[in-house]
Amino acid sequence: MTNLNLIGLDVTKSKMLAEKLNELLADYSIFYQNVRGYHWNIKGEKFFELHDKFQELYEDIFVKIDEVAERIRTLGHTPNHQFSVYKQEAKVKESTEVADGTKDVEDILESFRIIIILQREILALSADADDEGTNALMSDYIREQEKLVWMYSAYLK
Numbered sequence: 001m002t003n004l005n006l007i008g009l010d011v012t013k014s015k016m017l018a019e020k021l022n023e024l025l026a027d028y029s030i031f032y033q034n035v036r037g038y039h040w041n042i043k044g045e046k047f048f049e050l051h052d053k054f055q056e057l058y059e060d061i062f063v064k065i066d067e068v069a070e071r072i073r074t075l076g077h078t079p080n081h082q083f084s085v086y087k088q089e090a091k092v093k094e095s096t097e098v099a100d101g102t103k104d105v106e107d108i109l110e111s112f113r114i115i116i117i118l119q120r121e122i123l124a125l126s127a128d129a130d131d132e133g134t135n136a137l138m139s140d141y142i143r144e145q146e147k148l149v150w151m152y153s154a155y156l157k
Contacts, residue, residue, distance in 0.1 A: 005076045013129035018077035020122045025068045025079055026090040031111045032061040037098040046101045105152050112149050
């Protein structure tokens with residue numbers, strides 16, 4: 001029993017999950033700031049539509065950042081909080097062009113692709129660790145985001 005943490009999960013597997021969740025936290029944090037930039041700087045005929053959609057998205061990402069960080073704490077580890085670390089670890093990269101709605105949506109879709117792939121990896125690790133809490137979180141995120149990918153893709157067509 002000494003190899004179990006306070007919530008009854010294997011210590012080694014929990015550590016691996018926390019490391020992957022910290023990667024996800026980095027990706028979400030960069031994604032969040034990118035979407036804030038899209039919201040602040042969008043121009044053109046689709047301004048009103050995209051301005052609202054970008055706000056809706058960054059508010060959702062903000063909630064997920066908090067949930068992921070709290071899940072890392074629940075697993076007995078420390079969530080990273082420095083943007084310098086996020087920039088090094090994240091596969092989602094900072095956007096440099098934020099005023100073009102089409103480019104913004106393309107960047108959002110690429111960020112979702114990166115994040116969904118990582119969440120599926122975390123889902124597999126959490127299933128192996130019998131970590132239903134992380135598993136449920138990732139499953140819900142993936143389902144929600146797959147629908148958003150469909151919707152944002154439809155916007156581009």
